[in-house]
Every structure is written in structure tokens, then in C-alpha cells.
Amino acid sequence: MKKLILTLFLLLLISTQSFAGWMANADYSSCPRQHLPDVSRSEGPFNTETDCLTKLNEDKRVQSLSCARYTCVNQGGESSSTAQGHEMDKHIGDALAAGLQGDISTVDAAGLVSMGVLGNVLLTPSSPARQKTFTELEAERVATQYAIAEQARIERERQARKDQRVAPMFALLEPIPALPSTTDNTEAQVKSDSYSKGFEHASQCISQNAGTACVGVSDIQQASCTSNYRAGYESGSKQKKFTLQEAYQAGKSAAHNGEKDLSFTDQRAQGPCRLEWIDSYKQGYLNNNTRKGL
Secondary structure (H helix, E strand, O other): OHHHHHHHHHHHHHHOOOOOOEEEEEEOOOOOOOOOOOOEEEEEEEOOHHHHHHHHHHHHHHHOOOOOEEEEEEOOOOEOOOOOOOOOHHHHHHHHHHHHHOOOOHHHHHHHHHHHHHHHHHHOOOOOOOOOOHHHHHHHHHHHHHHHHHHHHHHHHHHHHHHHHHHHHHHOOOOOOOOOOHHHHHHHHHHHHHHHHHHHHHHOOOOOOHHHHOOOOOHHHHHHHHHHHHHHHHHHHHHHHHHHHHHHHHHHHHHHOOOOOOOOOOOOOOOOOHHHHHHHHHHHHHHHHHHHHO
16 A cells, blocks of 8 residues: 555656647658658657657667657757656656565655655756856755665665675574583693692792692693693792791891881781791891891
């Protein structure tokens, strides 16, 4: 029902332009008079310029006269050679076809055809002798650009709808993502755990013992576990060294200021490295006193 209403509406709009008929004219003035006594001949009127041109093409095929000149002239004085006021006919036809095929909505189709008709009106001169004003020329340019842009938008929307219909079919062809390897995850976990244990042992002043840290690990992963434990222990040793250096400097500073050896009661002498921290503190304290005695 919508398509029928749209068709009648568009035909009504287009028919308003056909207020004058078209005449098919043949000019024989350049042809020999003995064969063609008539100088010219006219036939019509035709409802549309297309019908007129169809008739002329038939005459050309039948007569095959290179000396004859054929033209379609509107009864209002418009020649088919100029065809002014019909520049938007192609866009109107495209919009009509898209609306009938269901590629665009009836509202969009009617809007495009209305703009096309308006563009033809603006492009039709009111008088052949009058020059168009700047305002009219600008209106023509804007109307043409708007119609072209609107047609491009409709084409993009139509293509997008096609892509949406095709996308689900291609989705079925996409490869199923591979599941992560259980073996790889286990090996990564072993590396992480062994490294953390090595770092923890060194930073807490526990003797290095990769064998204990890697108990329960498979034979295949044993070498990797030991290697990562030692790497972690090396990093933890740097942390331990920094902590003991801090204790040494604390003892040295206390001796320099004439303070008593308070390594046993210092709040920093806590945790698994307490004995090592106190020993390093005392070394710094005694070393500074020895230098004073000298």
C-alpha cells in the first residue's frame, strides 16, 4: 500500500512539470530538394521529452539521412539540446527506483523526489533572455550538492544493510580460537613460584636451597625450577645487601654522635634478618670508634 501511495505521489509531482507537450521536428533544409521537397516536418505533441526522443530515433533509423537535423522542442520554447530544468531527472529516477525496491523508506524517497523537482524548478529559467542572478545560481548549486550528498548517504545506508546481512554468514567461517595450553600454564606457574621462593629466601637471610624449593616438581621442569629459583635468590640478595648496608650506616652514625650501641633495641632489628642486622650495625659502630681512637 505504501509503495502504491508513493508511486502515485511521485507521478503527480513529475506530471506537474509536463505542462507543455514536446514536438519532434525534422529539418531537411540541407538535403537535395529533388528527393525531399519538404523543408521541415513536425510530429507530436508528446507528453514527455523521452517519448519525443524515442520517436526521433525511430525516424533516424528508417530515413538514414545524414543531411537531416532532428530536434525535440517544447511547445513553451525549450529545446532538447538545452534541456534546462531537467538536470535533476536522473536523481529523481534513482530515488523512485530505490523507493519501489524497498531500499529506502517511502519518506526518504518522497523527500528526495521533492528536492529533485525543486532543483529542476530552480534550474529552469523564467525567461530565455534574462540572466540568472547570483542568488539563483547559488540556490542551484546548493540544491544540486544537497541532492548528490543525500543520494550518497542513501547508498551508504543500503550498503550497510547488505553488510549486516552478510556478516553473520562470515562469522560462521571464523576460526575457533585455540585454548591456552595447560602445559604452558603449568610451566609458567612453576617459574613464577620458584623465582618468588628464591627471592624470599635471600631477602629473609635464609640459606640458598633450590632442592627444597623445587620439591614436587616434575623431572622435565626441574632444571627450569632450579634456574628460576637461583635468579630469584640473586635478586633477593641485592635486597638483603641494601638492608645490611643500612644497618652498618646506622651503627657508624651512632658512634660518630657519641651514642651508645643500641643495636639490640633498634626497631629496625626485627624479622628473620635480626641477627645479621645487629652484626652489621656493630661493625659500623666499632669501625667508627676505632677511627676515633687513632
